[in-house]
Structures are given as structure tokens and as C-alpha cells.
Amino acid sequence: MINKNNKAVLITIGDELLIGQTIDTNSAWIAQALNKIGIAVLQRIAVGDESQAIQEALDAAIAKAKFVFITGGLGPTADDITKPLLCNYFKGSLIRNKEVEEHITAIFTKRNRPILERNLKQADVPDNCKVLFNQLGTAPGMWFEKDHSIIIALPGVPFEMMGIVTNEVLPKLKKLVTDHFIIHETVITAGQGESFLAEKLIAFENKIPTDIKLAYLPSPGIVKLRLTGQSTNQAALQQKILTFKEELIYLLKDSIVALEDKTLDKIVSESLSNNHLTIGLAESCTGGYIAHLLTQHVGASQLLKGSLVCYQNEIKQRILGISAEDINTYGVYSETIATKMAYAAKELLGASIGIGISGKLSEDPIQSEIATGTIFISVVTNKHQIHQKILSLYDRERNKEVAAQAALLLIWKIIQKELA
Amino acid sequence: MINKNNKAVLITIGDELLIGQTIDTNSAWIAQALNKIGIAVLQRIAVGDESQAIQEALDAAIAKAKFVFITGGLGPTADDITKPLLCNYFKGSLIRNKEVEEHITAIFTKRNRPILERNLKQADVPDNCKVLFNQLGTAPGMWFEKDHSIIIALPGVPFEMMGIVTNEVLPKLKKLVTDHFIIHETVITAGQGESFLAEKLIAFENKIPTDIKLAYLPSPGIVKLRLTGQSTNQAALQQKILTFKEELIYLLKDSIVALEDKTLDKIVSESLSNNHLTIGLAESCTGGYIAHLLTQHVGASQLLKGSLVCYQNEIKQRILGISAEDINTYGVYSETIATKMAYAAKELLGASIGIGISGKLSEDPIQSEIATGTIFISVVTNKHQIHQKILSLYDRERNKEVAAQAALLLIWKIIQKELA
Incomplete structure (x- = not known):
């Protein structure tokens, strides 16, 4: 017999996953959470809103893994078939759960919206499951047991799923996995x-x-x-x-x-913060993306003075004070202009580090003699300057990503120089 | 016997997918591409870098689907086990492909990097596959046939995978699927x-x-x-x-x-562009995210004048000209300040539409009497103003997403007003 202990299979349900309309971020989050308590994910599988496919996936998962997670298909509309299907699969009957019903009523009352019967129906749960309370939404999670496996069904909305797993599921699973x-x-x-x-x-x-x-x-x-x-x-x-x-x-x-698994924006944010340094950006081709990455983290207001997203030459002149003459002489995509942008950002925003970035991510009407994918980055402090010219030969989206990651790495490098 | 026609299974390989270190975006892209030529994806499955799991997934996929796509595990390092495994599974032998070898040599020569034997080994392919040429990278794709199924193995790097599918795979598959x-x-x-x-x-x-x-x-x-x-x-x-x-x-x-499947940023971009309108943003809590979303699209320079990401009060004063007195009187998180930001952005950037957005995404030291998740958005033109106050009770990341999507919707609404 297969040893199912400490093993999980994740099943995500929804036609949108099979036609490529949405990207599954839930599985990665669940996998991380499970690894932390000693449960290894054997397999992730995505199937459509289709009874037979879901049942086959369940059969196969239960045969292999002690823990089976199902996300999606628990909403209030007709295309959400997971709940009646699970009820049938586990041979239960739907009964109204009073606590969930009161919770749903409270949510709608608070939002001043009429409650529809289809909303109250979300409080119907199979009588042979443990209800996993959903503080952040209307669809409760469900905990079933079969053939020595635990099957946990969760709504697909990411923050609701995360809330239930954190508050209801992990504390219970931790007690079951103590030796792995x-x-x-x-x-x-x-x-x-x-x-x-x-x-x-x-x-x-x-x-x-x-x-x-x-x-x-x-x-x-x-x-x-x-x-x-x-x-x-x-x-x-x-x-x-x-x-x-x-x-x-x-x-x-x-x-x-x-020395640990972090994004470059997190590494840079921590390094700036630990060394009481601040940055100011003048972003052209990255269009605010670097500022966005840095403001994902709590405490960003302590290290990011701001970003001047100057997407047009006219705005580079007006906001950053770069002369039309310089733009004509050097070209808007040049080390000179990137450097002037970096100093302007540093001065205007009163930051210890200034970053200027200008490049051509995809074909555009301006300066067509420059190769598409050419990006200039300058990072400056009172003491140092670093410049980089990149030729990134991918599509617009990836060229932007390459530009932003390269800029973050240059910020990291100039911090090391400042500290040296 | 099962009808496998017009059906596909997607297998993604890599431990990083099972521990949640990376998010799979390849499957969604492949699914969309296949749907367009009449192939339906039955199932997506992710397995680790582990022979038995990969072979079982292959067996199951070939039994169900005419088309099986495998991504990942074709790199030059020891943890990349897909190629020898497929060679073994399909009972072939590895032989050096001259064309691929020359291509790899050319890439390294162009980049001025030494070529290692492990790089040249990427030109070794099973002698019973058709090679799918990878213009954008070193690992070629492979096309196998077994039990009336076509099995296509592709590198996991997204832009390389997309290049091979677009140039090598879809043209061949189109000829095979003509009646669905x-x-x-x-x-x-x-x-x-x-x-x-x-x-x-x-x-x-x-x-x-x-x-x-x-x-x-x-x-x-x-x-x-x-x-x-x-x-x-x-x-x-x-x-x-x-x-x-x-x-x-x-x-x-x-x-x-x-009326079609687009993101709100795409809808807004098209609407601005079609009506020759321009926008200027003053972003506080969204930290450049709205500008980033708008600059994902080609032609952004025609409609986005710029974004002034003013993350600190001092910068709101210095760049946007908002007085310290107003910030003290109304609070930085207020409709008044958001409106002043919107007008400042409109004027400074010379745009037809100005957007101001200020809010508290997560706990912070400033103005702690305001509830976390409170966001003020103002969108203004010469003729109209729209304001919205939101209370978004999620985590920082989702609150930012909620704020940005709400702002995009207000931009869309004010365009309708302008056109009315």
C-alpha cells in the first residue's frame, strides 16, 4: 500500500483555468503554507467545471495523498458546481448552517445590499463535512474525510482561501503532522x-x-x-x-x-531601510513599475521619496528640467539623459540615491534609429555614479521587467559602494 | 475507446511549482493559443523533477489526449531531468543536432561568453523526435509521437516557450485540427x-x-x-x-x-486613445501601479503624460504644491487632498484628465485615526469631477489592486461624461 502520509495533492477547479483566462496563484500559496508544516505537494492538477473530470481527479488524489485541497467552484452562480458535486461524492445531504447564514446576512446588512436566496444558499453545506468558517466572504470551506485522507474544499477567491487556510486549516493540520x-x-x-x-x-x-x-x-x-x-x-x-x-x-x-528567497525589490527595500538611505526615481520606459515594486512592502514611505514618471519628452523638460537642446543633442534614449534624469530625481525629491531610466521597450514613433530594447539606466549618489546600457530583445512586457530588475540591481550595487 | 481528438493535457515540470516558489503562467498562455485553433485543454498538471511522477503523468495524458504539452526541465543544470527522461520514455538515443549546436555557439559568441560543454549538450536531442527550433534560447523543443498522440516538450522560460509554440508548433497543429x-x-x-x-x-x-x-x-x-x-x-x-x-x-x-475580454487598463487606454484624451496622475498609495498598468500597452506615450508618485507628505508639498496647512487641516487621506492632487497632476502634466489618489493600504505611522484600507480617489477634467471613497479591508497587496482598479473605472466613467 502507498504511504500517503505527509503528502498533498492540490486540485483547482474552473474552466477559466483551462482556457487560459486566469492564472492560478492559489496553488503556489497553498504549497508554501503546507511545506512549512511538513507536508509535501506531490502534484497540482487543474480541471474544468465538469463532474466526471472532478471526480476522477478526486479519486486519483485520495489514492495518493493524505491531504487533498480543492479550490474553486463554490460561488453563488449556476456555473459553480463543486459543492453539490462534493455532497454527492461523499454521499451527504445539504443542510443550512445557521452560523454561516448569520454571517452572510451580517455581511449584506453591513454593505446595505439586499440578500438574495442564492446568497443564503451559500450557507448550505453537506451534513458530513466540518464547516471551515470564512470570515472574509460568503462561501464556507469544507473538511471531508475518506479512505484515511482529508479533503479540504475552499473558495477560489485568493484572499478568502488564504484566510480560511490560515485560521481554520493550518492549526488543525499542524497537530496531525508532527514527525515530518x-x-x-x-x-x-x-x-x-x-x-x-x-x-x-x-x-x-x-x-x-x-x-x-x-x-x-x-x-x-x-x-x-x-x-x-x-x-x-x-x-x-x-x-x-x-x-x-x-x-x-x-x-x-x-x-x-x-541569503534567502526574496524578490530584488524586497532586498533593495531592506538594504535602503537598514542603512537609512532614500531613493527618488525618474522613470520613463519602466512607467512607474519600479516605484510599484518598492511600494509593495510595508514601510515604503520611509525609503521611497517618490517617482516622477515622465513618459513624454515635454514632461521630461517641464518636470525634470531637462532641456530640449540636450534631448535633441544626445537623444532621449542615452546615458546622458538617463544621468540627468537621475540627478533631477535626486534633487527634486531630496533623496540620497537618484535613478534615471530611459529606453525603448517596443517599436515607437520617436527616434527610430535606436534599436528596440535599448535601455539606459543611471543611478547616482553624492559620491558615486553607475550606468548601464542594456539591449533586451524580448517583447514589451519582458523588456520592462528586464529594465526594472536591472535598475534594482544597480541600486543594490550603489548601496554597497556607499557602504564600502 | 476514448476519443482523444482535439484534446490536450498540459504537464508542467519543476519542484519549484510544488513548493510554491514560482507561479505557472505558461499553462494559461498555451491554453489560449490552443483554444484559438480548436484544441480544448482537458487538464493541467504540475509534477516535480521526479522520474516516476513525470512518467505517470505522461502515461495518463497520452491515454486521454491527442496533444500533450510538457514544459520545464530542459535547462543545462543537473536538476533538469526532462530530456534524458523523455529520451528513455520514448526509447531513443541522444544525438548532437548540428543546427542547434551552431545556434548555441552563435549565441555565446555574440554575447562574448565562453561556451561550456554543458551548453553544447543542449544540442543533444533524442533521435526519434522532431526538433523544434528555439530562436530565443539554447534549449530546443522536441516533438514526439506515441499511441496516436503528439507529445511536445518545451523549455520553461516563458518567452522561449512562446517563441517555439508560435513559430514551430501552432503552424503544424493547425493543419491537423481542421474540423473543430x-x-x-x-x-x-x-x-x-x-x-x-x-x-x-x-x-x-x-x-x-x-x-x-x-x-x-x-x-x-x-x-x-x-x-x-x-x-x-x-x-x-x-x-x-x-x-x-x-x-x-x-x-x-x-x-x-x-464587449471583449480585456483588462480595465486596456479598456481605459483604448478609450483615451480613441478620444484623443490624455491623463496625468498623482499617485500616493498606488505608488506608480496605475502608471505601470497603463504603460503595459504600446502607444502609452500618446495618452499618459506622466505620473507623479508622491509617497511622502513633504513630496506632495514640494512637487504637487499642496500646502502643509491643507494636509494638516483635511488630513492627507481625504477627498480634499485627493482632489488637489488630481488638479495638480492635470495642470503640471498638461493633461485633459487628472487623477489624485491617496489612501492607507496597511498600518502606518501617519494619521493612525484613519481606518486601514481607506482610499480616496478623485478624477477631474475641465468640466467634471468624480470622487470615490473606498474602504478595502484586505491586505496591502489587494488593497492596492482594489484602489487601482477603482481608479481605472472612474477614469472610464469620466470619459463617458466627457463624451456625453
Whole structure:
């Protein structure tokens, strides 16, 4: 018999997933949450709003995994078929849950909206499930048990799903998984491709035991290296992985920008904040994207003075005070203009670091002699300047991402220079 | 025997997908591309870098679907196991492909980087596959055939995968699928919840035939309604779906903001562009996110004058000219300040529409008497003003999304007023 312990399968339900109308972010979040309490995800599967496909996925998941998570299809409209299907699959009958009914009524009363019978029906739950209370929405989660597996059905709306998992599911699962641990340790490198890193790590890879896995995760500007292990002995596993991580850091020391799994915007934000530095941006081609990335984090107001998104030449003149003559002489896509933008942002916004970024992300009517994908970035402080010219040969969206990640890396580099 | 025709299964490979380190965007893109040529995706499945799991997924997929897509695991490092595994699964031997080898050599020469043997090894392909040339990267795609199914293996890097599918795969598949059509038609509504819309559509839903599906897709600020059908007769299906779509538009006319599946930023961009209007933003809590959304689209420089991301009070004073007295009197989170920001943006940036947005996305040290999640948005033109106060009770990320989507909807509304 298969050992199902500590294993999970995630099933997401919805035609929108199969036609590419929405991107599934729930599975990644659930996987992270489960790993933290020692549960490994074997498989993720997405099926449509179709009874037979859902039942087959359930049968297969229950055969393999102790924990089965189902998201989606619990809404109030006719295309939401998960609840009656689960009721039938687990051979229960729908009964109205009073607590959920009161909660739904309270939500609609608070919002001053009429309550429809289809809303109250969301309080109907199979009589053979435990109800998982949904503080943030109207569709409750459901906990079923079958063939030594636990099946947890959740609404697909991300923040509702997260609320139920955090408040209702994880505390219960933690008590069930006490003898299995999963540890991931990630370091982040920049400036070298994965092949180059792998060459440096040949001896290291030969040395790591088979129960520890090393993974390479390249993305624009960076490569993440992840060590993963599973064990019944948490302390020993932790010790072992940290020892290998230290060696990894030693071997790659010139390329390392972070010692844990974080985005570059988070790394830069922390570095600015820890060193009481502030930044001011003049963004042209990134169009506010860098400011957006930095303001995702709590405390952004302490380090980001602002960003002047100057998408047109006229605005670069009016807001940043860059002369029409300079734009004509050097071209709007040039190191000189990017540098002038950086200094203007620094001065106008009163920041310790100024960033200027100007480039051509896709074909446009301006300055057509410049190759599409050419991007100029300048980062300046009172003491230092760093410049980079990039030729990013992808589509508009990816060129923007490349530009923003490169700018973040330059900010990180100038902080190191300031601290040196 | 199962009819596998016109059906696809998508398999994504990588431990990073099972531990939640990356989000799978490839599957959605492939699904859209396949639907357009009449291929329906039955199932998406994500498995780890683990032989047995990959083989089981392949067996199951080949049994069900004529077309099986595999992405991931084709890189140059030891954790990339897909290619040797497929070679073994399809009982081939690896041989060096000269054309791919030359392509790899050319890429490294152009980038002025040394070529490693592990890079050249990417030119090794099973001798029983058709090579799918990868113009944008080093790992080629592979086309296998087994049990009347076509199995297509692709690198996981999104733009490389997209290049191969567009240039190499779709032209071949189009010739194989000539008698099956899938049509999706979407309308976008704003201002009403899905339950409310569903009540208005009870008679409509009873009337649509079983071969046409209606789906409700709610997200912050909007609900998408999608009609989907499949048929061997393209013209008849098109006609039928468009007739129901027209009725849907008629029934929901007061709530409709778009007649096809687009993001609000795309809808607003087109509306601005078509009417020769320009916008200028003063973004506080959205931190450049609205400007970022608008600059995703080609032609943004024609409609977006700029965004002044003023994250601190001092910068609101210095850049936008809002007085410290006003900030003290009304509070930085207030309709008055948002309105002053909107006018300042309009004037400073010389735009026909000005937007001001100020709010408290998460706990912060400023003005703690204001409830977290309170957001003020003002949109102004020479003739009109629209204001909205929102209380968004989610986390920082979602509150920002709610604020941006609400602002885009107000821009859309003020355009309608201008045109009225």
C-alpha cells in the first residue's frame, strides 16, 4: 500500500483555468503554507467545471495523498458546481448552517445590499463535512474525510482561501503532522548565468547527499539556488542544510546578493531601510513599475521619496528640467539623459540615491534609429555614479521587467559602494 | 475507446511549482493559443523533477489526449531531468543536432561568453523526435509521437516557450485540427456583484442550450461573463454565440464596460486613445501601479503624460504644491487632498484628465485615526469631477489592486461624461 502520509495533492477547479483566462496563484500559496508544516505537494492538477473530470481527479488524489485541497467552484452562480458535486461524492445531504447564514446576512446588512436566496444558499453545506468558517466572504470551506485522507474544499477567491487556510486549516493540520519536516534554503545570485554557476559547483554537487536536492532557478537578472531536504529529524536536517548552504555561499561569494528567497525589490527595500538611505526615481520606459515594486512592502514611505514618471519628452523638460537642446543633442534614449534624469530625481525629491531610466521597450514613433530594447539606466549618489546600457530583445512586457530588475540591481550595487 | 481528438493535457515540470516558489503562467498562455485553433485543454498538471511522477503523468495524458504539452526541465543544470527522461520514455538515443549546436555557439559568441560543454549538450536531442527550433534560447523543443498522440516538450522560460509554440508548433497543429472550433465571447461588467447579475439572468440562463456555457468571473471592481461553445461548424457556432451575447449585452446594458475580454487598463487606454484624451496622475498609495498598468500597452506615450508618485507628505508639498496647512487641516487621506492632487497632476502634466489618489493600504505611522484600507480617489477634467471613497479591508497587496482598479473605472466613467 502507498504511504500517503505527509503528502498533498492540490486540485483547482474552473474552466477559466483551462482556457487560459486566469492564472492560478492559489496553488503556489497553498504549497508554501503546507511545506512549512511538513507536508509535501506531490502534484497540482487543474480541471474544468465538469463532474466526471472532478471526480476522477478526486479519486486519483485520495489514492495518493493524505491531504487533498480543492479550490474553486463554490460561488453563488449556476456555473459553480463543486459543492453539490462534493455532497454527492461523499454521499451527504445539504443542510443550512445557521452560523454561516448569520454571517452572510451580517455581511449584506453591513454593505446595505439586499440578500438574495442564492446568497443564503451559500450557507448550505453537506451534513458530513466540518464547516471551515470564512470570515472574509460568503462561501464556507469544507473538511471531508475518506479512505484515511482529508479533503479540504475552499473558495477560489485568493484572499478568502488564504484566510480560511490560515485560521481554520493550518492549526488543525499542524497537530496531525508532527514527525515530518521540509526545509528549503535559497541564496540569490546576480551577474552570472546558471551554466557558469553550475561549473563552479561541480564538486559541490557531487558531494551533496542524495536526500538533499539543489535546484537552479533563473529569472531576469538573477539565478536562485535552492537546497531542499525532508526528514523526521528537524534539528539534524536544519544543521545539514545550513552547512551546505554556507559552503554554497563561500563558493559563489562574488555573485551573491541575498541569503534567502526574496524578490530584488524586497532586498533593495531592506538594504535602503537598514542603512537609512532614500531613493527618488525618474522613470520613463519602466512607467512607474519600479516605484510599484518598492511600494509593495510595508514601510515604503520611509525609503521611497517618490517617482516622477515622465513618459513624454515635454514632461521630461517641464518636470525634470531637462532641456530640449540636450534631448535633441544626445537623444532621449542615452546615458546622458538617463544621468540627468537621475540627478533631477535626486534633487527634486531630496533623496540620497537618484535613478534615471530611459529606453525603448517596443517599436515607437520617436527616434527610430535606436534599436528596440535599448535601455539606459543611471543611478547616482553624492559620491558615486553607475550606468548601464542594456539591449533586451524580448517583447514589451519582458523588456520592462528586464529594465526594472536591472535598475534594482544597480541600486543594490550603489548601496554597497556607499557602504564600502 | 476514448476519443482523444482535439484534446490536450498540459504537464508542467519543476519542484519549484510544488513548493510554491514560482507561479505557472505558461499553462494559461498555451491554453489560449490552443483554444484559438480548436484544441480544448482537458487538464493541467504540475509534477516535480521526479522520474516516476513525470512518467505517470505522461502515461495518463497520452491515454486521454491527442496533444500533450510538457514544459520545464530542459535547462543545462543537473536538476533538469526532462530530456534524458523523455529520451528513455520514448526509447531513443541522444544525438548532437548540428543546427542547434551552431545556434548555441552563435549565441555565446555574440554575447562574448565562453561556451561550456554543458551548453553544447543542449544540442543533444533524442533521435526519434522532431526538433523544434528555439530562436530565443539554447534549449530546443522536441516533438514526439506515441499511441496516436503528439507529445511536445518545451523549455520553461516563458518567452522561449512562446517563441517555439508560435513559430514551430501552432503552424503544424493547425493543419491537423481542421474540423473543430472553440469560441469564447466575454463581456465585462462593473458596479454589480455576480449574485445580482445572476438574478437578472435567470431567464437567460434557462434559455441557453446545453452546448453553450455561461461562466461568471469576479475580480476586484468587475465581473466578467463568458459564453463558450465548441462545434464542427464554425460559422453556425459564431452566429449562435453572438446572438446570445447580444441578448446578454441588452440585459446588462447599464453595467457593461467592455464587449471583449480585456483588462480595465486596456479598456481605459483604448478609450483615451480613441478620444484623443490624455491623463496625468498623482499617485500616493498606488505608488506608480496605475502608471505601470497603463504603460503595459504600446502607444502609452500618446495618452499618459506622466505620473507623479508622491509617497511622502513633504513630496506632495514640494512637487504637487499642496500646502502643509491643507494636509494638516483635511488630513492627507481625504477627498480634499485627493482632489488637489488630481488638479495638480492635470495642470503640471498638461493633461485633459487628472487623477489624485491617496489612501492607507496597511498600518502606518501617519494619521493612525484613519481606518486601514481607506482610499480616496478623485478624477477631474475641465468640466467634471468624480470622487470615490473606498474602504478595502484586505491586505496591502489587494488593497492596492482594489484602489487601482477603482481608479481605472472612474477614469472610464469620466470619459463617458466627457463624451456625453
